[in-house]
Amino acid sequence: MAKIIAVLGGKGGSGKSTCSIGLALALSEQNKRVLLIDLDEGMRCLDMLLGVSEKLLFDVSDAVGGRELSSCILKVDGIDNLSLLAAPGEKGLFSTTDFVKFLENLPNNLFDYVVIDLPAGSDIELYKALGPGTEFLCVCNPNAVSVRDAATIGALLNKANRKGKLIINRFETYFVRNVIFSTLDDIINESGLALVGIVPESEHLSFAFLNGNFKIKGRAKKAFSRIASRLCGQNVPLPKLKRI
Ligand SMILES: Nc1ncnc2c1ncn2[C@@H]1O[C@H](COP(=O)(O)OP(=O)(O)O)[C@@H](O)[C@H]1O
Ligand SMILES: [Mg+2]
Structure with a gap:
């Protein structure tokens, strides 16, 4: 599976x-076959960011409901290994149980990784339903409010007997030195989660959202590539903070 x-x-x-x-892009560049699922029902965005919304006819609710997977998947030009299931335009079209059953019934030979973009907030029932083999990655910004959110989610994952890992996103050395946290370890300790990677503040990422043409370049691309490699079991050290 x-x-x-x-x-x-x-x-x-x-x-x-x-x-x-x-x-998802980094994993696909490492020759992994990736199914990316937008689970932000009612607030979908991944189809737009990947420039495939014009092709959107069916979404994850159709696939969960039994429609043939290949007719629901959106392919991104030039990225063969990546398939997208867009989120439905409204909430509540399928249950957590149905979604998990759908994941369990995915054909074994189609994908190496399924990356699920969850909506904001926490949902302990979903964490339990997704099973102990799931890799939960909590995205946190280097500020006190976001770190507290990560700690809350970490505690819920613990309660659900699931293990979470931490991605610190929008990292700037300035934040760690001058705002609330004196070192990166403070953030990691406070969150209670194991660090899997740090993604820098990057204008490539914010511009991608502005023009709907998701191309990741520079340090952000390298950061995602390191995280992907770690998730694939490789030991990739963190670069010096000023090089992240
Ligand atoms: N590392 C980053 N550098 C610059 N901008 C970022 C970075 N990560 C996210 N953003 C911007 O932050 C905004 C929210 O990001 P998004 O991924 O939609 O958040 P979420 O899915 O958690 O709501 C977007 O405008 C995005 O471009
Ligand atoms: Mg989102």
Whole structure:
């Protein structure tokens, strides 16, 4: 069965969708077959960011409801290994149980990784339903409110007997030195989660959202590539903070 990666976080805006795409692209560049699922029902965005919304006819609710998977999947030009299931335009079209059953019934030979972009907030029932093999990645910004959200989510994951990892997104050395936290370890300790990677503040990422043409370049691209490699079991050291 494909490895499930659930990207989650506290409030909207921490970068869950950005990190879901960044990670999915990085995994696909490492020759992994990736199914990216936008689970932000009613607030879909991944189809737009990947420039495929004009092709959208069916979404994840149709696939969960039994429509043939290949007719629901959106392909991104030039990225063969990546498939997208867009979120439905409204909420409540399927249950958590149905969604998990759909994941369990995905054909074994189609995908190596399923990356799920979750909506803001926490949902312990979903964490439990997704099963202990799931890799939960909590996206947090280097500020006190966001770190507290990460700690809350970490505690819920613990309660659900699931293990979470931390992505610090929108990192700037300035934040760590001057605002609330004196070192990166403070953020990691406070969150209670194991660090899997740090993504820098990057104008490429914010511009991608402005023009709907998701191309990741520079340090952000390298950061996602390191996270993807770590998730694939490689030991990739963190660069010096000023090089992130
Ligand atoms: N590392 C980053 N550098 C610059 N802008 C970022 C970064 N991560 C996210 N953003 C911006 O933050 C906003 C919210 O990101 P998004 O991924 O939609 O958050 P979420 O899915 O958690 O609500 C977007 O405008 C996005 O471009
Ligand atoms: Mg989002």
